[in-house]
Amino acid sequence: MKRVxxxxxxxxxxxxxxxxxxxxxxxxxxxxxxxxxxxGQEAKGAxxxxxxxxxxxxxxKNDEIVFTSGGTEADNFAIKGVAYANEHRGNHIITNSIxxxxxxxxxxxxERRGFKVTYLPVDQYGMVDPQGVRKAVSEKTILISxxxxxxxxxxxxPIAEIGRIAKEMGVYFHTDAAQTIGHIxxxxxxxxxxxxxxxxxxxxxxxxxxxxxVRKGTKVAPFMHGGEQERRxxxxxxxxxxxxxxxxxMQIAQNEMGTEAERLTLLRGGLIEGLLERxxxxxxxxxxxxxxxxxxxxxxxxxxGESMLLNLDMEGIAASTGSACxxxxxxxxxxxxxxxxxxxxxxxxxxxTLGRETTEEEIERVLEVLPPIxxxxxxxxxxxxxxx
Amino acid sequence: xxxxxxxxYSEKVMEHFKNPRNVGEIENPDGTGHVGxxxxxxxxxxxxxxxxxxxxDAKFKTFGCGAAIATSSxxxxxxxxxxxxxxxxxxxxxxxxxxxxxxxxKMHCSVLAEEALKSAIDDYLNNSQGMxxxxx
Numbered sequence: 001m002k003r004v005x006x007x008x009x010x011x012x013x014x015x016x017x018x019x020x021x022x023x024x025x026x027x028x029x030x031x032x033x034x035x036x037x038x039x040g041q042e043a044k045g046a047x048x049x050x051x052x053x054x055x056x057x058x059x060x061k062n063d064e065i066v067f068t069s070g071g072t073e074a075d076n077f078a079i080k081g082v083a084y085a086n087e088h089r090g091n092h093i094i095t096n097s098i099x100x101x102x103x104x105x106x107x108x109x110x111e112r113r114g115f116k117v118t119y120l121p122v123d124q125y126g127m128v129d130p131q132g133v134r135k136a137v138s139e140k141t142i143l144i145s146x147x148x149x150x151x152x153x154x155x156x157x158p159i160a161e162i163g164r165i166a167k168e169m170g171v172y173f174h175t176d177a178a179q180t181i182g183h184i185x186x187x188x189x190x191x192x193x194x195x196x197x198x199x200x201x202x203x204x205x206x207x208x209x210x211x212x213x214v215r216k217g218t219k220v221a222p223f224m225h226g227g228e229q230e231r232r233x234x235x236x237x238x239x240x241x242x243x244x245x246x247x248x249x250m251q252i253a254q255n256e257m258g259t260e261a262e263r264l265t266l267l268r269g270g271l272i273e274g275l276l277e278r279x280x281x282x283x284x285x286x287x288x289x290x291x292x293x294x295x296x297x298x299x300x301x302x303x304x305g306e307s308m309l310l311n312l313d314m315e316g317i318a319a320s321t322g323s324a325c326x327x328x329x330x331x332x333x334x335x336x337x338x339x340x341x342x343x344x345x346x347x348x349x350x351x352x353t354l355g356r357e358t359t360e361e362e363i364e365r366v367l368e369v370l371p372p373i374x375x376x377x378x379x380x381x382x383x384x385x386x387x388x
Numbered sequence: 389x390x391x392x393x394x395x396x397y398s399e400k401v402m403e404h405f406k407n408p409r410n411v412g413e414i415e416n417p418d419g420t421g422h423v424g425x426x427x428x429x430x431x432x433x434x435x436x437x438x439x440x441x442x443x444x445d446a447k448f449k450t451f452g453c454g455a456a457i458a459t460s461s462x463x464x465x466x467x468x469x470x471x472x473x474x475x476x477x478x479x480x481x482x483x484x485x486x487x488x489x490x491x492x493x494k495m496h497c498s499v500l501a502e503e504a505l506k507s508a509i510d511d512y513l514n515n516s517q518g519m520x521x522x523x524x
Contacts, residue, residue, distance in 0.1 A: 304429055306453035310405060323429055323453070330428040330496070344426035344451070380411045380457070382422075382433040382449040 008355030015204035021248035025241035050247025059187035071178035071199030072102040074212040081220035090140035097338040125287035126155035153286030154295025163192020182253030205249030209242030322349040398488035410464035419512030455494035459501035
């Protein structure tokens, strides 16, 4: 049975050309970029080339790109870095209720150390209201953090509009772009962001490497203290093969983004339509139009997500759920709850995220396989009975 | 998001998840247990038929994850043919053991299965006491 991978938002397979580009840096070109001999300088040249590629693609300057170990580190760096470097000016940070844990958890950490955080609500589609951001700004506000697109429901936030407000109010603006980089166009000046977190493994690059864009002049405390790498903002010997792979992945994404987004939007539309047509009592989560080209998130009433996932997995289909039967808290996805979904519908959510290898046949297979799974689970659901 | 779901469960759990025993309801049951809530994502309903102090039939309906369905299935298998006293002895650990173990984060499902059974037996005991009073 050929397996069907529909969890590209979790991670993507590494592009073969990315692997090819990385290999020399795992073999002969092993030097430490900080060394002045030729071994070191070869490696140094490679990471600077990747930096140039990535900077150019997001409309940044080379020295505004700081390589990190991934998206989570980039988010932590942006948030704690701005907080610690600007606490003399204020201690207030604005975010919203559907951010990734890589943003929420560092903010909670800061709250325990005296910072104040405003978590703005979102509407039923997961959209942050820019005017809500404006109203939340006080003279103590030092940072606004709103994700470019949500990883669970795919809703694309009005970043450019919030960026204009942040600029007008003189507040630093960070966006977590882990889900959008390489999938939809990003130009830091058009978005009006001061900080932007990205990750390689979401765009067919390797795991363990990401970057933070830091606009020139933005005061940010270093994330790691040690050597002088990354202009003293992030000490540690660079992940040379990872960075090279990241650069290659960005280059490929730039070339293919337009046609791929179009292709995926069509497949996504077909999957959503098919699911709503073939399964009763099912609803789409997230914005109907302002959503990532590859994201489908539905709530199937009266059944629980993990039991659907298990059944799909037995059919060779990999998806994900916002149910949290496996987490220690047992609470379902904070994102789905923030949309106003009742707990049982949040537990009944399924996310399919499409990518390079996704075909029409695969979508058709999901549409064939899922309805009987739902029917089977509903036949043993006490929730359905209580409704009848 | 649920981690490594299939390697998470024993073959026995998967077997009961794929082919759950005793799914459904019993008409006019002698006892009904209803436990769990939508917040935690598991809801179990367990029905028992009791004749002369012996559980002769048990059925369930469950909204929940793989472990919740498997423990429901297993507990209904375990109680059949047992006296009320014997059934009250069935612990969540016994249910989990009968399934060749559950991952630690799923042990709450076995607790729920035990509670569902206890709740059904309580219901039966309340009902039968009521009947005794009526007959007096």
